[in-house]
Amino acid sequence: MVSEDEPAARLKEYEGRAAAASGTGKDPVNLPMIRHWCEAMGDTNPAYEGPDAISPPTMLQAWTMGGLSGHTGRSQAYDELLGLLDEAGCTSVVATDCEQEYVRPLRPGDEVTFDTVIESVSDRKTTKLGTGYFVTTRTEVRVGQARHLAGTHRFRILKYAPAGRRPKEPERKEKQPARRGTQPPARRPRPVVNRDNAGFWEGVGRHRLLIQRCAACGTIRFPWLPGCNACGGPDWDTVEASGEGRVYSYVVMHHPPFPAFDPPYAVALIELAEGVRMISNVIGVPCDKVRIGLPVHLEFQSYDDELVLPVFRAREEETV
Amino acid sequence: MRTGEKLPPLEIPITRTLIVAGAIASRDYQDVHHDAELARQKGSPDIFMNILTTNGLVGRYITDHFGPTARLRKVAIRLGAPNYPGDTMVLTGTVEEVDGDTATVRVVGSNGIGRHVTGRVTVTVPSAGAVTVPTGATVPTDTAAPSGGAG
Known part of the structure; x- marks a missing residue:
């Protein structure tokens, strides 16, 4: 199948290429940076203090960071990839996933080197933030002359074009965390x-x-x-239809949220007693209690003045 | 340490200071983590916590509970609702699996707008399991060595 997402096809060519080769940590592992980290995190673990101190394992990535003066060892391929994404309008970036494995503790004095590979570039995705591409990299952090593996670090970012870039806010004002609620509630899509x-x-x-x-x-x-x-x-x-049925299969929708839908919620394929199947929602039971085979019966739910939809309520005796 | 064990929740006030201190301590100078004006221009209502700080807080939550002998083996997290100033994040954890002295803990950090972080942490707590290393036993060089070991 030919992808209609032409930029994505070009972006995929970067999979497997190096994002950083023989990068070196700007500073050797050291107690002052460890202490600053622990202060920020409120971490009082004595393992990170004194003559036998180790670096907090979760600091792994911090030792590879470029800081204000920029990254060392970053490859041309990675810069090109980020450049292409910028050109595609995906100028914003947010980190979404971090998976670290710690093989060997880092100690003050350790010199860190690292190599990073571009593991994958996703198709164009629509998220709450906007549309963009997930870029996943995997870094091996090594230590000392012998380059012993200290840990691995898989990192996923979303490079995206901000959705409906909000007009600039009128004036600076200290805001509480964003909460929805002032707009009229969104209506479910019409059939x-x-x-x-x-x-x-x-x-x-x-x-x-x-x-x-x-x-x-x-x-x-x-x-x-x-x-x-x-x-x-x-x-x-x-x-x-008699209205009797069972959950044939289901998914629980967590993300992204759509207007008028309040995740998480279960979207189920219901097999009716008559033998045909239809997609609907399961109500009357938390979404994490929906199971294949769950007996359900038909109800009609009104969402607003115009919209009525068939939904399926879990049979009560099954929901204990 | 047993399967199903729930860790006491840890409440973390998300202050502007914590967000900025965490970003700088992790050497992350992305403007969205310290400059509210630029964060707003990028479509965010305010500055928000960087993933490295969340990672550090999740690690701290686990080692606070299991004590200084606990060694983190793996931390895997996914971010959802951002941590903005003025909010509070509550970390909760459940031991999902125990294998000898090593446990896998499912961690969730919820804030006022949803789930900020979900993840799993693998942690080894030497005194917690039945496994002991006999005196004089060698430690494989590619596993984390105890204090004073190879490195």
């Missing part, structure tokens, strides 16, 4: 009703869940379609 599915939505309006049935061969089908998948017959009538 797209067309000639083929109008009968279904008409049924929902009357609180009936209607399944199509082929007039020729009797096969039931869902979602609604103009013809029968089994025999091709164009004629149909309907049967009303």
Whole structure:
């Protein structure tokens, strides 16, 4: 399949290339920097003090940081990749993941070197912050002349174009953390009703869940379609679903949040007693209690003056 | 140290000072971690905590609980809702798995707007397990050596 995301294809060419080769730490591991770190973190662990001190393991990346004077050993490939992302409008950056393994403690006096590989560049993704690309790198931090492995560090950043860059705030003001709430609540998306599915939505309006049935061969089908998948017959009538069903499969939606949806919530594929399956929400049970096989029954939920949707409530005896 | 054990929560007030001190101590001079004006220009309502500080706080949370002999083996975190000044983050942890003297702890840090961090920490607590190293035993050179060991 040809990707329509042309920049992504170019960006993928950077996977596997070095982002830094034989970078060196700007300072040897040292007690003052360890102490400043511990002060900031409020960390009073005695393992990080005195003659036998080790560096806090989570400081691993700090020893490789370029600081104000910039990175050493960063490769041309990595600069090119970041440049391409800037050109694509993805000028902002935020770190999303950090996975570190600690193999050997770092101690004052240790000289740190590191090599970084670009592990992956994602397709273009839409996030709450904006659209952009996740870039994952993996760094091996080594120590001393013998270059013993001290630890590894996988790091993921999102390079993104800020979503709907807010007009500059009128005046500086000390703000409490951003909270939503002043705008009118967003409305759920409206169904797209067309000639083929109008009968279904008409049924929902009357609180009936209607399944199509082929007039020729009797096969039931869902979602609604103009013809029968089994025999091709164009004629149909309907049967009303009993409303009983089970969770056939599900996902729990955590991120990104969409207007009118409040994550986390479960999106389930419900197998109706009649045998067809439909996507819906499971209600009446926390999203982390939804399970494959969970018995559910149909309800019609009103979201606003116009919108009614079929949803499925977990059977009470199963939710203990 | 047992599976299912819950660590006492740790409340961390997210002050402007903590965000800036953490950024500078980790040598991260990205403007969004110290300059509110520039952070706003980039679409953020304020400065926010950098990932290295979150990583350090998660590490501290674990070693505070398991004590100075605890050795962190692995810390893997994912960030969600940013830590902005004025908020409070509450770290909670649950021991998910225990293997000898090594535990895997699931950590969640929640703030006023959601989950700031979720992650897993692998930690070895020498006195906690049944495994002891016999006197004179050699320590493999590619594993973390005890105090005074190879390095």
